[in-house]
Amino acid sequence: MLVGAHVPGEAPLKEAEQLGAACVQMFVGDPQSYKKPPARPDAAELLAAQLPIYVHAPYRINVASPNNRIRIPSRKLLAQILGRAEEIGAAAVIVHGGHSEDGIEKGFVRWRKAFEENTSPVPIMIENTAGGTNAMARQVDVMGRLFQHLEGFDAHFCFDTCHAHAAGEDLDDVIERTLEATGRIDLVHANSSKDAFGSGRDRHSNFAGGVIDPEAIIAMVRVSGAPAVICETAWPGIGEDMAYLTSRL
Numbered sequence: 027m028l029v030g031a032h033v034p035g036e037a038p039l040k041e042a043e044q045l046g047a048a049c050v051q052m053f054v055g056d057p058q059s060y061k062k063p064p065a066r067p068d069a070a071e072l073l074a075a076q077l078p079i080y081v082h083a084p085y086r087i088n089v090a091s092p093n094n095r096i097r098i099p100s101r102k103l104l105a106q107i108l109g110r111a112e113e114i115g116a117a118a119v120i121v122h123g124g125h126s127e128d129g130i131e132k133g134f135v136r137w138r139k140a141f142e143e144n145t146s147p148v149p150i151m152i153e154n155t156a157g158g159t160n161a162m163a164r165q166v167d168v169m170g171r172l173f174q175h176l177e178g179f180d181a182h183f184c185f186d187t188c189h190a191h192a193a194g195e196d197l198d199d200v201i202e203r204t205l206e207a208t209g210r211i212d213l214v215h216a217n218s219s220k221d222a223f224g225s226g227r228d229r230h231s232n233f234a235g236g237v238i239d240p241e242a243i244i245a246m247v248r249v250s251g252a253p254a255v256i257c258e259t260a261w262p263g264i265g266e267d268m269a270y271l272t273s274r275l
Contacts, residue, residue, distance in 0.1 A: 027247070028078065028254040029271050031264050037068075039075055045265055049078040051120070051256045054110040057084045060099045062106045065113065072114035078254060080151075080213065081111040081119045088124035089140040090133035090162050100124075101140050108146035117254075118149040118212065120184045123163025123172070125155075133162050134175040141179040151182040151212055154204075156192035157226025164193045166200065170207030183208045185250060186215035186258075187243050188231075194224030197242050201249040214247050214255040216271060232263035233270055244274045 030049030033041035042050045055063025066072065072079060087104055091097040104121060111119045126133025137152075144150065152172070154163045163169050173181060183204075190200050205211060218236020220229040233240045247255050255275075257267045 027252065027275055029268055029275070030078075030254060030256050031268060032082070032256055032258040038072065038079065039077065042077055045268060047077075047268065049080065049117075049254045049256065051080040051082055051258070053084070054081050054107060054114070055084060057082070058086060059084060060086060060103050062103070063110045066110070069113045075115075078117045079114060080254075080256065081107065081114075081116045083107050083119055083121040085122065087121055089121075090124040090126040090136045092126060092128045092132065092136075097136060101143060104140065104150075105144070105146070108144070108148050108150070111148045112146055116148055118151040118182055120151045120153050120213070122153050122155050123161065123169070125158045125161045127160055130160055130162060130168055130171070133160065134172055137162065137172060138175050138179075141176055141181065149180060149182045149212075151184045153184040153215070154186055154189050154193070156186075156189040156228035164189075166195060166203045166207050169204065173208045182212040183210050184213040184215060185211045185246075185252070186217060187238065187246050188215070188217035188219040189228060190246075191219050191223055191238050192221060192225050192227055194226075197238070197246060201246050205250075211250040211252045214250050214252045215258050216243050216247055216255050216267070217258050218243065230258055230260070232259045233267045234263065240270060241274075244271070247271065248275060
């Protein structure tokens with residue numbers, strides 16, 4: 027299992043080297059914007075790198091929304107992010123499951139539409155989320171139904187430990203239940219949380235200062251069987267989190 031980190035992305039290969047990361051995650055555009063991400067001047071260097079690179083999609087993407095002013099720009103931006111990810115040889119694009127105000131059943135249909143329109147060879151990796159009503163990937167049973175609706179497409183899954191804690195899922199068996207529901211876990215985001223169990227709040231913490239038992243994080247990562255794990259915790263403590271993961275795994 028490769029242990030890596032979410033890096034600022036200005037010089038991702040150097041940032042990875044600084045941390046001793048075996049893989050990296052980064053944004054290729056503004057994480058809070060619908061604007062098309064610009065081409066990266068270091069695209070050729072990243073494409074040639076041996077280091078697996080994961081791209082996290084902007085947070086505003088919500089392909090399950092019933093609002094045309096959100097859903098259509100979200101699908102367009104996701105396609106643009108996938109294009110930039112392909113240019114740098116990314117292993118996958120991670121995107122939050124989002125939510126559907128008019129009911130999850132309609133959200134399932136909209137997610138399938140997004141996959142039907144997708145032409146990129148870069149895998150789309152849906153990530154579980156921390157909170158929200160009518161969320162598409164907060165509760166394990168809903169995630170399972172989403173993946174049933176995506177049958178026939180190569181949908182990947184990213185499991186976030188902080189999000190599962192915030193969602194109120196029992197961490198003792200959440201990995202086993204997730205694997206049964208989705209059939210796969212392709213990447214783990216190993217993060218502790220600043221908030222109480224079931225809070226619905228997405229606030230990551232370094233292992234030492236968080237409320238999740240670090241050994242519980244290790245157990246989830248280990249049982250997942252994922253090929254890679256990424257820390258999305260704050261710098262400089264992220265280095266200590268990675269070291270802890272490496273020593274315990």
